[in-house]
Amino acid sequence: MTTLAVRPIRAHAKPRASRRTEVVLVVAVLVVSAVLHAWNMFGYPYFENDEATYLSRGWAFITEGQLDVNTYRYDHAPLGWMGIGGWLGATGGGALFGGMLEAGRVLMLLVHVANTFLVYLVGKRLTHGRITAGMIAALVFALSPLGIYFQRRVLLDNLMVLWVLLAILLLVRRPLTLGRTIGSGIAFGVAVLTKLNAAFFGIGFLVLLWAGAAGPQRKHAVLHWLASAGGTVLLFFVYAMLNDELLPAPVDADGVPARVSLVDTFGLQLGRGDFAWPWEAESSFQLAVGSWLVKDQFTMVIGAGATLALLAMMVLRRFRDAGTVAVVVFILSYCLFLARGGIVIDLYVVPALPFLALAVGILVARITEIAPPGALRPVIGSAAAVAIVAGYVMVADQKHLVTDETANQVAAVEWIEQEVDPDAVIAADNYVYPELAQEGGYSGTMYFFNAEYDPELRESYADDWRDIEYLVLTHEVLDQIAQGTVPRMAEVLAHSELVASYTSGSSSFIDLDARISTNGDWVQVWRTKSRNEIVLQDAWERFRDDWLVSYGQVLEDEPGTTTSLDQALALEQALAQDDQAAFRGIWAWTTDHLRHREADSLASWQWITDELGDGELASPDTVCAADQRFIGLLLDAADAWELGGLRAEASDIADDWWSRCTFTVDGLRLVDSSADGSVDDQLVNPSYFDPVLYRRLAEELPDHDWQRLVDDGYAFLGRVADERGTVPNWVVLTQDGELERASRLTGAGADRFGEDTLRLVPTLLREELAGEERASDILDTLVPQLVSYAADSPGLPAGSTLAMVAQVRDIGYDPAALYRTQVASQIDPDTGTWDSTLADFAWTYSWHRFQRSLPTDVTVPLA
Incomplete structure (x- = not known):
């Protein structure tokens, strides 16, 4: 029976290339890596929410000794931003580089160059000292636009990769000593405490340990590594336990936890997103892969292809090459995490990139081994390097070198600093937090997710979303609103008005109504409406849902009555809420059903709807108060939405209204109750008098003497008040200019102070x-x-x-x-x-x- 044996990684007896050549090549790759990463790194990609989250937490750690700016929720292990905080402390926060975000990106530049060097070293040592594998791997890692996109950002994943690669390097150096084994375990533990998903690389480390240790020492090496790694990670749980925040928290009567809990947070994180098998088109995994391919198809294709080739090679060679086995296991184990069926965020690709690069490097190295020793092998390696560079130049998108995605973000912060009071309560994408709250004195600025869930922050705005004065809206905020995770923020956005918008040059498709955004290179500032306006907005939504039927009829009950005054009320609300579609529908219904008078263009006042929903005109008579409101509302709508047709229609109605709804008696020009009033005596409703409207119409439609309506109306009201001692609901004015009681025409109560008054x-x-x-x-x-x-x-x-x-x-x-x-x-x-x-x-x-x-x-x- 044949036994499968993994060929251990051994120290090479002699260098495969001269030391000088190697140094020149490595320095060249590192310079290329640094230049490509640094070029336009403050402009691309846009400042992402998580970047500022980690920076603000790091700053809070070194300045206040806190793990978060508010309550630490165990959403991530803290070592990553503790290190970021150390960098900020050493560089003066944002003082040296213009801001904390910029300082963080400088740190990521240094981390990226270090990771490129580590990729080279790991690739070289996994192939027994062949620099071809290391150089090709480092080149792929340095050139990948997908890598540059995420490695410029201040992400815990980039720091985690640094510790993972360091932990691997300690294991592949020969000979494998106890010190290196323990050091690797500690480094891996730090990687996990930097970003917890590093744990999924653990199986690959066991392969390296088994291959690197001598037979009798393998168990001891594995146990020492597990103890050092596990002991390091255990510190996180000990910290939570000492703070009485390890186990699930008790909840109050409303189901609100009394405190934070590591176990609760883990459960929440594991339950994020809806489960879907990775092969399903709408799964989070498939969507993420699609996004990665859009950003960088070349790296994904050659990395996946190299992995499959190594997998086949590994099987054919009966698992004898430890380096190949380890890289394939690293990739496959992480792929199992990505394909687990839960949520996959775009940045989850970051830890996979160095291993995809290593797969390409190792494959090229294995191919060169097939060639005979001599000059052909370097030629093959050089040709592979040239092909990879050419592939990136021709295939990969180079917008990371020229695109400015942060200009809108910077402009929005500058607008806030100029226009918004520092004490204002602001819920925002976290990218603004370091500059506004930590550097700029905007003490009321809150990360929108914390504002939603942190009890202390909710108390700061009385747990009432209406007290949040501004919402800084970005791609991330809109996405969370769309997912339903931040209902308070959804209410703020729904009840706010846009005061500043920075979308110039954005590549994003933005549909705020549908809550859709495809990129984060835009920012808007929304100011929450006054509470009175919030009530009016909600009232309109209720009115529209409950009483607006068909395409614009106001109907309270069926059977029921629709009046021209009801239609005017609906138009007024639609206009106030900038609901152009509803306004058009209401006016269209009014025109279609109520405006069929032969003598004028005014509206009949009443429509009856029966139990079956069928209707008919109940009275062709008019209510002049409704028609005068129609004139003003059409003019307002024409101004608001630049609809010249409505202005012309308002003018036509005004001409008919003036001739049919106003009359002159005893030298006074007054408003009639109806265009179809009595011949001899005029029935007047004093509440129809609207001098505010008439003064507006005097400016808009000067063909009529609207000011006379104002002056004569006041004269008439003064006379009525003097003679009657009040202004009753209705008054009859005879052709002789006498005031008579109106009860004979409109019924009891007409001559008293009442609801019309x-x-x-x-x-x-x-x-x-x-x-x-x-x-x-x-x-x-x-x-x-x-x-x-x-x-x-x-x-x-x-x-x-x-x-x-x-x-x-x-x-x-x-x-x-x-x-x-x-x-x-x-x-x-x-x-x-x-x-x-x-x-x-x-x-x-x-x-x-x-x-x-x-x-x-x-x-x-x-x-």
Whole structure:
């Protein structure tokens, strides 16, 4: 029976090339590696979230003795950023290189050059001293655009690779001593404590130990290595245990853990992403491989091809070559980690790159061995090197040398430093954290993920996402929002307005509505809306979902009634929320169903819908208040969205409205209740008087005497108030200029102070704030009656109107208390909006809409 035996890695008896030649070649490769890595390294790739995370933690470690800027969550072992912190301490943080991110990338340059040299040494020693393997491996490692992309970044993986390669080098040096065995174990343990996925290389080390140790010493070597490596890694668990943070944490009644836990964090990390077999097209593994191939197809193809060739060679040679076996095992064991079915992040490729490079180097070395000794072997090695360089030049993308992906990021930080108060509460991609929070004094800046989950940070903004003032939106933040991992940040983005956008030159496809971004070379700054605007936005979403049917009909119930005033309310909200699609739909439905009058282009006021959803025009009459609102809203929409057609339509409606909805009696030009009013007597609703709108129309549509409507309207209201002692819901003005009661036309209550009068009050308040004394005179009459009316007829109409008055006038009521009892009490705490009738919605909406016209010092802080 034949026994398989691994040929041990032995010290070579004599050098395969002159020392001088070797030194020149190695220095040349290292210079190429350094230049390619350093060229444009501050411009490409974009500053990634993790880079600043590790830098900020490193800075916190050396300046504050903490493992994190906030609560350390055991999401990574800490040795990596502790080393980064040492570098920052030695170089003065960001002082020497212009910023912490730049300082970190300089460190990565040094690490990359060191790793290139280690790849050379490991390749050489795995092939019994042949420099061909080391040179080719180092060349592939240095030239790979995929490597440059990730090795420029301040990633724990790059530091982990340094320790893994060092641990391998200690094992492949001959003879294998106890000191080197223990040193390798410690180095490997440090690698694991730098990035935990280094553990998946452990099997390859066992191969090297078995091959490198003499037969009787193999068990002892393996045990010593495992003890030194395991003992080093165990320190991480001992630290957690001493802090009482090892075992799962108890949870409160809401399921919130009382403290952090290493075991809990491990469980969370292992459960990241949805499971999918690696051969499934939508698996995280397949998506990651696709991304790697886009960045650098050449390295992936030659590395995979070399691995398969070595695997075949290993089998054919009956596993006798320890170097080949070890490299193949390193690659395959790490591939098993990548293909485990869980989440695979793009940067997970970093630890595989040196081993793919080693596979190419060892394969070339094995091929040269086939040639006869002599000059042909160096020729083959040189040809392979030239082919690899040519392949990278012709096939690989060279944008890492010329593309600037950080300019937008730098510009966004500069904008924040110029425009945002240092005390502002900012949730951000972590790339801004070192410069803003640690170097710039922006104490309210938080890493968005910590802001979502860290109890201390959540307490700092009262655990209310509405108190986060700014969101610095990047590819990473948008991706996490899309995944649903940061619901608070999703709320902030959904309720914010864009104040600064830096997307110039970006290669990313960005679709914020679909939460899609394909690259991180862009930044936007979003400012959270005021609480009042948040309520109005949520109210619109509720209104749109519950009461907007078909393509733009407002319908509360089926069967039900749609009015032109309902349609105007919907248009106003859509315009305020910049919902152009909804606005177009509402106006289209209004035009299709309500604007079929033969005499003018005005809207009929009522549409009836039956149980089957079929409808018909219930009344062709108009409500002039709705049509005048349509004019103003169409003009506003035309300005907001640059839609000239709407402006022309508004002008046409205004012409018909002026001729049909205004009349002159006793020298006064007034607004009729309807274009279809009585012939002899005019029925007037005082609440239709809108001087704010008329002044706007005087500027936009000067063909009509809108100022006369303002002046005559005030004169009419003053006369009504003098003669009646109030402004009633309705007034009849005869052709003789006499005021008569309207109850005979509109029913009981028409001649009293009531809900229609209440609708006039906010208009007069806005006018009073603008300095209109005539409005103040009328309010002097109405406000005491409003107070009495609210006492006698409590409810949302009177309560919300009284709350508005209390904000502008001193009437003995606390406006904040009125808001809480009369308005906020109507808001459902679960939905953040009003779950009542459409009529009640209109009253509550009116209060919040009124806040937009108030000076900041009189607005009510919303809870």
